[in-house]
Amino acid sequence: MIEVDHLTKYYGPSPAVQDVSFTVDKGEILGFLGPNGAGKSTTMRIITGYLPSSEGTVYVDGYDVGKQSLEVRRHVGYLPETVPLYTDITPVDYLDFMGKIKGLSNGAERRKRIEIVMEQVRISDVRHKLIGRLSKGYRQRVGLANALIHNPEVLILDEPTVGLDPRQIIEIRELIKSLAAEHTVVLSTHILPEVSATCSRVVIINRGRLVALDTPVHLTEETGGPEHITLQVHGPQDSATVQAALLALPGVQTATAQAGTGDGVILLDVTTVPGANLRPRLAQTIVGKGWDLLELRAISLSLEDVFLRVTSVEDPQVEPETADTFLPGEDAAYEEELAYEQEATLDGEPLPVAPSSPPRKGGRK
Amino acid sequence: MRNMWAIAVKELRSFYVSPVGWVALAFWLFGVGLFFALDVVQGKQASMQSWFSTVEVLLLFLGPAVTMRLLAEEQRTGTMEVLMTSPVRDWEVVIGKYLGALIFWASMIVVTFVYPIILVLVSGATNGPDFGPIISGYLGLFLMGAAFLAIGVFTSSLSGNQVIAYIAGFIVLLTLWIIGFLTQILPAGAIANTLTALSVTSHFDDFGKGVIDLANILFYLSMVAAALFASVQVLELRRARQ
Numbered sequence: 027m028i029e030v031d032h033l034t035k036y037y038g039p040s041p042a043v044q045d046v047s048f049t050v051d052k053g054e055i056l057g058f059l060g061p062n063g064a065g066k067s068t069t070m071r072i073i074t075g076y077l078p079s080s081e082g083t084v085y086v087d088g089y090d091v092g093k094q095s096l097e098v099r100r101h102v103g104y105l106p107e108t109v110p111l112y113t114d115i116t117p118v119d120y121l122d123f124m125g126k127i128k129g130l131s132n133g134a135e136r137r138k139r140i141e142i143v144m145e146q147v148r149i150s151d152v153r154h155k156l157i158g159r160l161s162k163g164y165r166q167r168v169g170l171a172n173a174l175i176h177n178p179e180v181l182i183l184d185e186p187t188v189g190l191d192p193r194q195i196i197e198i199r200e201l202i203k204s205l206a207a208e209h210t211v212v213l214s215t216h217i218l219p220e221v222s223a224t225c226s227r228v229v230i231i232n233r234g235r236l237v238a239l240d241t242p243v244h245l246t247e248e249t250g251g252p253e254h255i256t257l258q259v260h261g262p263q264d265s266a267t268v269q270a271a272l273l274a275l276p277g278v279q280t281a282t283a284q285a286g287t288g289d290g291v292i293l294l295d296v297t298t299v300p301g302a303n304l305r306p307r308l309a310q311t312i313v314g315k316g317w318d319l320l321e322l323r324a325i326s327l328s329l330e331d332v333f334l335r336v337t338s339v340e341d342p343q344v345e346p347e348t349a350d351t352f353l354p355g356e357d358a359a360y361e362e363e364l365a366y367e368q369e370a371t372l373d374g375e376p377l378p379v380a381p382s383s384p385p386r387k388g389g390r391k
Numbered sequence: 392m393r394n395m396w397a398i399a400v401k402e403l404r405s406f407y408v409s410p411v412g413w414v415a416l417a418f419w420l421f422g423v424g425l426f427f428a429l430d431v432v433q434g435k436q437a438s439m440q441s442w443f444s445t446v447e448v449l450l451l452f453l454g455p456a457v458t459m460r461l462l463a464e465e466q467r468t469g470t471m472e473v474l475m476t477s478p479v480r481d482w483e484v485v486i487g488k489y490l491g492a493l494i495f496w497a498s499m500i501v502v503t504f505v506y507p508i509i510l511v512l513v514s515g516a517t518n519g520p521d522f523g524p525i526i527s528g529y530l531g532l533f534l535m536g537a538a539f540l541a542i543g544v545f546t547s548s549l550s551g552n553q554v555i556a557y558i559a560g561f562i563v564l565l566t567l568w569i570i571g572f573l574t575q576i577l578p579a580g581a582i583a584n585t586l587t588a589l590s591v592t593s594h595f596d597d598f599g600k601g602v603i604d605l606a607n608i609l610f611y612l613s614m615v616a617a618a619l620f621a622s623v624q625v626l627e628l629r630r631a632r633q
Contacts, residue, residue: 074476078631099478106476110469114408115401126397127479172473 027052027180027210028073033082035068035234042068044234045082050227052179055206057225057242058214061337065234066214067107070182073212074104087179100129103173103209107184109165113158117149117168120157121175128176139175147171147201163194170201181205183213187220199224218333232337245332254325255305257294261317265292271311272296277304291320394479395487402461402491412495415456419499422449427506437514438521439507443528443599447592450532450539451568455560457495458543459553461488462622466629467551475630485622489544489615496536500529524601531598534611535591539564541618548622548629567591 028050035043043065050056060066071077073084075095084091086098112120121140130136144150147167152160157168166186173181186202187195202211202224215221221228222242230238230245238245259268265283272281277298284293298304305324312319406412426445434441462485465471474484510520546559571592577583587593591614594607 071472076472076476076630096478096480099476102476104473104476106469106472108469110471110473112470113468114405123397123401124473124477127394127474127477129478131393 027054027087028212029083029085030069030073031083031085033069033072033084034080035065035072035077036080041080041234043072043231046231046234046236047082048229048236048239050210050212052210053206054227055202055211055213055225057221057228058212058231059216059218059221059228059333060214060231061216064231064337066216066231067184069231070104070184070212070214074102074182075099076104100176101178102180102182103176103178105169105173105181105183105186107188107214109169111157111165111168111172114156116154116156117144117160117171118153120168121171124172125175130176139177143171143174146174148197162189163191166190166194166198170198174205177208179210181209181211181213183211185214185216187215187217195220230333230336237336238332253298253300253303255296255298255308256321256323256325257296257308257312257319258321259292259294259312259317260290260320261315262292265294268292268294268312268317271315272308275304275307275311277307394483395490398479398484398487399490399494402488403494405460406457406491406495409460411456411460415453416499418456419449419453420502422446423503423506427503427509431510431513437510437519439510439525439528440599442506443532444596446532447535447595450536451561451564454536454539454564455543455546455557458492458540458547459556459560460547461492461544462547462626463550463553463556466548467553471626481626482619482623485544485548485619485626489541489619492540492544493537496540497533500533500536521601524599527601527603528599530603531595531607534598534608535595538591538611538614538618541615545618545622545625548625564591 030046030048033043033046034041046065046069048056058066058070068077072079073086073091075091075098078092087101089097089101091098115123118140121143122136125136125140130139141150144153147170149164149167149171152164157165160168166189170183170186173183183202187198190198199220202213205211206226213220213224225242227241228238228245229236257268257272262268269281269283272278272294279297279299280295282295284295296304296308305322309319309322423442423446426449427442430439430442430445462471465474475481507520507522507525514520542563543556543560546563547553547556549559550556567589568591570586571590574583574587574590574593577586588610594610597604597607
């Protein structure tokens with residue numbers, strides 16, 4: 027449905043997008059992931075025909091974006107990042123106007139379509155309010171309604187959930203998922219759970235270059251590296267005994283003791299060779315020794331880890347302005363965590379995806 | 392064509408819901424009313440010739456006020472991006488918006504049709520006004536306004552800031568205006584003739600006298616075409632340079 031081939035875009039002498047190629051199949055939801063300023067919006071603007079590319083080609087539904095821009099625009103619905111809307115008219119009038127210029131010339135059909143779309147994005151209750159008076163969530167949905175009004179094959183959504191409250195985010199995600207049945211969707215985001223939650227495939231882009239392209243599941247598995255397992259054991263006097271017992275198992279790479287909770291409970295982080303799946307063996311060993319196994323949990327590498335890895339591999343020296351706006355998370359603690367990681371990167375150290383890092387992402391989904 | 396019309400209608404609506412539209416209309420009605428009262432009281436003639444030549448000054452201020460929003464606002468808020476990723480051509484956007492402003496301008500002119508009616512009522516049927524110069528005067532006024540609005544659309548394309556669009560438009564129009572005065576000071580010759588040819592006022596004077604000259608009509612129309620063409624080019628350039 028969408029073919030992006032060796033796309034390059036220069037702003038002045040500096041490239042914003044460099045040699046990016048990927049395809050999106052019909053009915054797919056492709057997540058476009060990257061830090062701020064990575065080139066997500068630029069790529070999307072080129073796909074929609076708003077910006078000309080410097081090099082490379084983009085085809086949408088067989089039409090060349092550079093040469094058959096109008097045809098492409100008939101097949102694409104676009105929600106820009108800032109959700110620009112006219113503020114002095116009502117959603118109904120807005121959609122009526124946009125419907126007209128998007129080729130819904132038959133008045134009765136257009137009104138019918140407006141009703142369907144307003145129902146779909148749930149803005150029927152504010153139909154006669156001025157857009158300027160609507161809340162951010164409603165505006166977002168009016169913007170989405172505009173993208174949908176001409177029932178395009180392709181939807182390009184630039185950060186569709188930015189600035190929404192958690193409930194609205196879930197609603198919009200559900201809506202986007204439901205749209206995938208009839209539309210091909212490309213959505214950009216820098217919120218990682220969004221990708222795991224909605225997308226069938228992910229493109230990760232950093233500093234204008236494509237750094238990864240796969241399904242969320244594959245990405246977390248393949249770039250996962252060693253498996254992390256966390257254990258809580260009760261029984262032995264000191265952790266060294268447990269460590270020794272576990273390290274004796276084939277496939278265990280490290281067994282690090284963490285500060286215990288007191289009352290004789292020992293916390294351990296174990297890393298194993300990739301794909302070993304040692305959890306049953308670990309459990310057997312501990313129970314076999316007569317100790318109590320209180321907890322045993324595999325910590326899967328989340329998409330966040332993958333993302334931090336692939337976006338830092340090429341250039342560990344993250345620029346400060348990128349770091350400042352890096353990945354605004356959905357809660358403060360999460361942001362602090364990221365800030366900590368950014369500091370580590372700025373110091374020139376490798377990112378803490380190594381065994382020494384405390385288990386942190388496993389439970390967050 | 393259909394797109395253009397949809398955009399024109401939307402713009403026209405905006406004039407009537409925005410405060411700027413109403414302020415412009417109020418300013419216009421106050422100005423034309425004042426000039427009409429002064430002209431009739433002073434001149435004691437059932438003629439609108441002097442009214443036309445004074446009213447054109449109002450246009451200098453009003454033209455850019457009407458058009459300043461058209462392209463600047465959409466570029467500032469980013470709605471231009473939505474418009475330009477819809478299946479409309481750039482020139483359809485520019486001409487559509489221009490048409491909206493032009494229709495608004497026409498409505499402003501239509502309101503002043505009460506003045507010739509008042510002239511007829513006051514002076515009676517026998518020594519009433521000569522309608523020839525009034526009709527040609529109105530045609531000239533409409534054409535001059537059309538040219539001013541086109542220049543306003545052009546300056547509105549240059550910036551995302553309405554104030555800059557207004558000031559730039561005013562300066563361009565003022566320059567074209569001053570040229571007309573220069574021709575009266577300068578000695579007759581090639582320079583004066585060239586300036587007269589370029590002056591927006593000298594082309595208007597004939598209309599007020601009841602003369603409809605094709606050259607004058609073409610002057611204003613070519614000004615419209617040039618300004619709108621330049622606006623389309625500017626929009627494309629600004630987008631490519633983003």
